Amino acid sequence: MNVDRxxxxxxxxxxxxxxxxxxxxxxxxxxxxxWEMLTEDALAxxxxxxxxxxxxxxxxxxxxxxxxxxxx
Numbered sequence: 001m002n003v004d005r006x007x008x009x010x011x012x013x014x015x016x017x018x019x020x021x022x023x024x025x026x027x028x029x030x031x032x033x034x035w036e037m038l039t040e041d042a043l044a045x046x047x048x049x050x051x052x053x054x055x056x057x058x059x060x061x062x063x064x065x066x067x068x069x070x071x072x
Contacts, residue, residue: 031035038046 035043
C-alpha cells in the first residue's frame, strides 16, 4: 500500500486526542502491524516506560504489603 506519510501523520496528529477510542485504535493498529510499526526511538521509549511502570508497581506493591502487615 502506497501512503503519503506526511499527509497521514498530519491527519493522525490533528485527530489524536479527540476520540474516546484513540487507545483502541492504536491497539488495533499495533495488533495488525506489530513491532514493525515502531521506530528505534519508539521501541526505546516503550522499553523505558515499561521499566518505569514496573518500578512504580513494585514500589506500590511493597507499600501495600507494609500497610497490610500493620493491620491486625
